[in-house]
Amino acid sequence: MxxxxxxxxxxxxxxxxxxxxxxxxxxxxxxxxxxxxxxxxxxxxxxxxxxxxxxxxxxxxxxxxxxxxxxxxxxxxxxxxxxxxxxxxxxxxxxxxxxxxxxxxxxTPVKAPVNINDYYGKWTVDLDNSDSDLSINFTLEDINSVLSFSANAIWGQGDRVITIDPVSITMNEAETQADGYYRDSRDDTGAIILDFENNEMYITITSSNTHAWDISVQHAHCTRAVDSPLSDAMSTLSEAQINAITYRIYEENEFGASIAMQGQIMNRQNWRNYEQALLDTLVDRIGNYDMSGIDPNYTAEQKLAAWMTVLPNDPNTGVITCQISRASFEQWMAANYDVDTSISPQAGIYDSNDQCIIRGSQGYIDDDINVYNIHSIDDSTFYVQFEKTYPTDSTSDGYGYAVVHMDNLDDQHFTIWELGWDTESISEQSLAAYKN
Known part of the structure; x- marks a missing residue:
């Protein structure tokens, strides 16, 4: 089987x-x-x-x-x-x-040669929301056939201002980028780089120091500032009115040159930030200038007595000593700056009775003020640019601006709405706010 x-x-x-x-x-x-x-x-x-x-x-x-x-x-x-x-x-x-x-x-950025003449003028830097309190404006211009860059950075309502005076920058051979170096008003240094891409301009600013007030930005887009329509008032104001404006700015010397105001901008809303400096210079300004609102022929003590209580001179320095109430000081600020007095003062300035002891100085040398530009914001408000010069040799001590206002041009009593003692130009945002 x-x-x-x-x-x-x-x-x-x-x-x-x-x-x-x-x-x-x-x-x-x-x-x-x-x-x-x-x-x-x-x-x-x-x-x-x-x-x-x-x-x-x-x-x-x-x-x-x-x-x-x-x-x-x-x-x-x-x-x-x-x-x-x-x-x-x-x-x-x-x-x-x-x-x-x-x-x-x-x-991919498209870089093509540009004509730098097309980019002359004022620009603003488009910052993101991470630092919405900061604004940076800059100017490109031809100064003696040299491409020049200048800028200012402003925090808040002028709480801090950093400036870059005109510096030269150079276009590369491809004409797609310009760069240079700067030193700002805080003595920080760094590089400026302008990139021209896709028919737009981008700015990079480096800083030698990292702190709360550095102005470093990285490849930020730039927008051309729209010049607000301002008429030239130098030719329309009378000589007496121009002199009155000049003298009103001159009266800011001691306060403007104080440490508290260096690189700062004061206006009617943030004035409480500078209240102590204003009080520290009040005795001199009322006693020595025409800021008392009374007969200028009165003696210094008579002018002071209109606003405060005159006390015995300081026994150590011999300077005038006075006591002023919060209400009187607010009234004086409203008369000379048209400020918002509803804002509360900072703690520690007044005692429990709302009184403050203030003193005069032991002498102060004022800068001379030369007004070189006045523009009309409206019929009674003017944007003024001025130069400060040393009285001994007339050399420059810097530039500033002020927004001055008078309700009646005939009485020639100007109030100052905004003051940038060390800042030559007003910000576009602030100017637009006044015009609106």
Whole structure:
């Protein structure tokens, strides 16, 4: 007898679990199926008629075929889903790569030669919200055939002002960038870089020091300042009116030159920040100038007595000593600066009775004031630019500006609404606020 031995079809784990223990191997001839079993650990052959296994074997083969088909179907479905996922992933990657490519092209700065003459004038730096309290303005101009840069940075309502006097900057050979170096009013130094890209201008300012008042910016966009329409008032005001404006600014000498006002801008809203300096110079200004509002021929003590109580002179220095109430000082500030007196004073200036002791100085040399520009903001308000000069040799001691106002031009009594003793130009924001 020739035996044909073959392994059973094993399509799934279920087949092994249920059937393999009972039917380890089948051998087939014409009439019988030989089953190899184990008895007492010894092989035992049994000859069983083929019909006995014909039905179970058919069932087993059917079950195996079913599970085999099911496994093949699941595998085919998994492969189909994986292929679909791979296809979608490839489509996304191709689309994302194309989008990145488009963005890269659009964001790449286009640098082309520029005519720097087209960029002369005043500019503002577009700062982000991280420092909304700061504004930076700068000017590009031709000074003696040299490209020059000047700037001022202003915090708040003039709480701090940093200036850069005109410095020369140089265009590169490609005429796409200008750069130079500066020293500002705080003696900080750094580089100025102007980049001309996509028909726009961007500015970078570095600083040698990092502190609350440095003006460093990194590749910030610049916007051309729109000049507010101002009419030249030098030719329309009378000589007496111009002299009155000049003298009113001259009266600010001692206060303007005080440490508290260095690089600062005072206006009608922030004046309480400078209240102590104003009080420290009040005795001199009322006693020595025409800021008492009474007969200028009166003696200094008579002028002072109109506003405060005159006390015995200081025993150590001999200077005039006075006591003034908060109400009287606010009245004087309203008369000379038209300030908002509803703002509360800083702590420690007045005692519990709202009184303050103030003293005169032991002498002060004033700068001369030369007004070189007056523009009309409206019929009674003027933007004035002036130069300070040393009285001994008439050399310059810097530049400043003031916004002066008078209700009646005939009485020639000017109030000062804003004063930048060390700042030559008013900010565009402040000027726009006055015009609106």
């Amino acid at each position: 020739e035996n044909l031995t073959f392994p059973l079809y094993r399509p799934s784990f279920l087949f092994y679990l249920v059937c393999t223990p009972c039917t380890p191997m089948l051998t087939i001839n014409e009439t019988a199926i030989h089953v190899a079993l184990t008895e007492h650990n010894q092989p035992t052959n049994m000859k069983v008629p083929a019909i006995v296994f014909s039905i179970p074997l058919a069932i087993l083969l059917a079950v195996g075929a079913y599970f085999g088909h099911s496994w093949q179907t699941e595998r085919a479905e998994a492969e189909r889903l994986q292929a679909l996922a791979d296809e979608r992933k490839q489509e996304w990657e191709e689309s994302h790569a194309a989008e990145e490519s488009e963005n890269t092209v659009s964001d």
